Amino acid sequence: MMWRSSPPLVLTLLAVIAVRGSSIWLMVHASGQALDALTQHSDRVWFWLAMTGIGVGLEPLAESWQAAGAVALQRRFTRQQVVLLAEGANAPHGIEHLETPQTRARFNEIENYLRGMFGVNAMYSVWMVLGYAAVGIGGLVAVAQWSWLAALWTLIAFRILHATWTGYLDVLLRDLVEEGSVERRQADYLRALPLERGAGKELRLFGMTPWVLRRYAEVWTLAFTGIWQRRNRAVRGAIVGAFVTALMLIGTYVWVGHAAWTGSLAVGGAVTVLQGVMQMAALGALGDINVQAIRARFYENEIRRLRADHGLGPNPGGLSSREERAAYRNRERESGLDTRPRASAATRPARVDFTDVTFTYASRTEPVFRHLDLHIPAGQSVAIVGVNGVGKSTLIKLLCGLYRPDTGTVRVDGQDPAADDASRRRVATIFQDFTRYHLSLEANVALPLLADGGDADARRHTADQALYDAAGADVLSRVDGDWDTILEPGYAGGTDLSGGQWQRVALARALTAVAAGAGVLVLDEPTAALDVRAEAQIFSRFLEVTSGVTTILVSHRLSSVRHAERIVVLGPGGVVQDGSHDELLTSGGPYADMFRLQAARFAAAGASPIDEMAGETS
């Protein structure tokens, strides 16, 4: 993966470490030769001194360019890894993987690594390790010139140290990243609470901070106690390894000393060999950079595995060869991600059919729906009401193709939204907890158009119309008419919107999707954060704005709901009532009860709408 993030940079770095290794050899070899020439009073001393100088000079130059190259590569590598991971999260058509705690935790863990100290220094460490290997090999060659057996013996000594040391680091790593991560995550959650903007108010009002900090310390200690025990056991192996290496190195040094004393190795040769042995230490224990390099590889593989689990290959777009990528692009045009809705550019309302749908979440045993039937003709506006927890959100998720029913079918204009994006994009939805993107106002509204590229002016125009339709004029005045204002106060020039203003941005976002070809508009509690006037504004234009589209409205506010042509009341067993507002009030039942309950609050306050209502309906 590193190679793919930038082949030219990787080649350059390889060349740089080759220079490093060679210059080490040159320095070690030439300095020995120079000393021999000196003891023999030979003129060759000046040549060998010059060579030593080149070796001494080149090595640090190569080292600093190795570091600069590695950081430049890091930039590309980080981008690649972050995107590869996000692609994995993006790949499935539905969202079940993200609502499965274990899978989501895996994504978050890798993401945290990539952004952490180790992740952002991964390339630096990897190339440090490779650079040291080159240095070690430079020394090895110098020793082998005298005796390949001594070189081999010393190499083995250092590799034993390397192996036992790496074994220890392995234990260190496994504990740090793989195990006990639930407690660690829990500790991290508690740690982050006092730093969150959203938690600030209640943390203070209830004086919770000391309690949170105490829990944090407790959970953290629990998470680390086991780790420390295992680590203490593992360090013993490393110490034994270091001891064996030490004994073997004593052998090497005695060998060299003996050869030099008996004269079979000249003074300069001894100097070269001893220096070579010292440089070979770079093949032994390396400390944290080695840990970091191993981590980099570990997480690279984690990303690969995670992608494989979600049906992707190791490379961007999931494919390795050029031909495969071309084929993928073709398929993408046909049915891949983010393709435009299947309808023509002119929006036309879509028909929605739930036929005999039974659905159960994987984590639960009780189905949410049993044999649910709901058919909405194109262009109708339908409100769905029901008490909390009856499955209104699940219904929306099924309609958006985010889950597949166990049995039965969900169809939008006869197409299955859970099958491909072109069918799904016929559905435009504002979720109750819609997303607040750290993007410009324009991007927040015109999000459904971002993927399509296209004309910037046309996009602005669509966004402008959508925001107007969503009664969002004051949003525009909040940002002084500047569509490029970022809607998050933490950025330069960024600003914050109120909850109600955000809700209108979200509504405008869904209306943009309608303009882009969606045929069903789904509104999940669209006015929860709106005041009376804003709500009235939105609903006064509701029929006009939604005239070209099938509308599904989920709300508790029955005053909003009654704007719909048809009202569907969901109960635990499925659809319990279905009809117009007037019909349902007349026939009595849960809807009429709920409506009277809400209206009664006004009646109690003296406006007595209930009487008028009764008069109207009788």
Added chain:
Amino acid sequence: MIRYHWQSVVLILRTSWRISRSATVIAFLEAAGRIFQYLRPLFLGLVVTGLAAHRLTPLVLGIGGMIFTEAFGFILGICGVQARIGLNERIGQHFDAEVARISGTAPTLDHLQDPQYRDQMHALRERMGTLGMAYNSLINAVNNLVAPITTIAVAVGADLRLLLLLLIGAPASWWARSTMRWEQEAEDESATAGRRSKHFADLTTDPVAASELRVFGARNALLRLLGREAYEWRMPFARAEARGAAFSSAVTVLYVAAAMGILVWMAHDTLHGSVSPGQFATGILVVGQLRDVVGSLQSTVHFLGQMLRTVKRYRWLEEYGETARAAHPGTRPAPDALRDGLTLQDVSFRYPGADRDALRHIDLHLPAGEVVAVVGENGAGKSTLIGLLTGMYDVSGGKVLVDSIDLQDLSLDDWRDHCAGAFQDHLKLELSAREAIGVGGLDAADQIPDDIRLLDALDDAAASDVLAALPDGLDTRLGPSWPGGVDLSGGQWQRLAIGRAMVRRSPLLLVLDEPTSALDPATEHALFDRYAAAAKETSRAGGVTLIVTHRFSTVASADRVIVLADGAVAEQGTHEELMAAGGHYAELYGLQAAGYR
């Protein structure tokens, strides 16, 4: 400046010492091992001397020194690393807790909105245990400092002329200072792109955002944005490093030229016999190491810089926290009961960085024991009013009085101990249900109240059925991202938040800031009845209940209605009075009631 940096080092060391004395000492053993490593030129010189003069003693000493270096160096190194990593984690935890404490105990919310604060915080919180890494950097700095000191001592022993090379150290230290600055700049420059790329990455794994991205067909568009921001994020670092490499190359070339000059000079003297081959051999090796003096000093500076920067961020936060606390010196205890009520005198408030006031010259009296409803359109200042009454923000002008005591003179902690509340943007505490509710009524020893109290609170919040739906009752883990954790709907979370607000008995101020927006009518209805009951209990101690809402059906039963418009009080009175007045309130009320006609 030096004094400041020294304090930073002491801060880290003192913490380490307090956490574990033995580990602190062992961590520095690594440095002891390194001393021998840098004595190697001396050992090599001894070997050459022994061989050239055919004397056994220097040869054995030299070889023995090398053996000792290898044998003990690694073992000391392993023990050092083991100690260091453990300390690293514990120090990281210690400071993470401190950072959380600073943020969590700052009296107001101002800091959480301050971009400068958030940038400083981002760098510290992005990386769990960042200050543990700062400790690691300190050890690395010390390890790297051993090299130059030992090397210089060896050089002095071999030939004084070698010290001339240290003159090259001057440009090096100048260079090192600039790289430190460049890296700091890079960190600051990258903060915005870093924050944004994290936001984009988080969106791909957040279920709601992921749903939205799928429905709106924006998955690829987001990937492009993510790639771009991630690339931007690391760019300043790549630039700083390239600049650093260019400068260090220049310094190295200069150094090597000088070193060669001295070696040639020494070789000349060796040929003439005034320098021994052993000294020359030491010289050759020490030249390589003296070169590393520059490198080591650079690393020392790099690591120290890394450490000092991180500690500086921490100390900045610490100071920020102290300043924030100092701005709230009030120590008077809150009264046990309200006699008069809460009063706002000519209160104005402007959010930091905003260009207009959120509240303007408000004069209000909230009499003890009353239920007060605050209505108004979005942005009228309703939530701001609550923020000021609970001390979340400081008034920009005027006074908030509790009975007749200025809120500024009260201990904010104590005042808040007498408040409770639930908010529309409530906190979804992903803990056990017992904890998520119980933190609303922690006692003096910070303990969660007993279950009976919690069940009562849930009952008051009409949330008993939420509990009934949880598989393990109060022990249920909330939040789907935890093993065995349960996902709650928006309405269920909201009712738990209200339950949390009901744990404290008889607060002096109970604020309910649109807490029912996600609830269905039946629940809402049940809840309003409980509110009335709770308000009665609250009023026994003279407590004020403040309900912010835009649902007018709630309003009518309040003792008093305050209509806010555009940051000012537009009207106030009872429901009947306001309806009769036919003003703003009557208009809005009519608008909503029309929905039920």
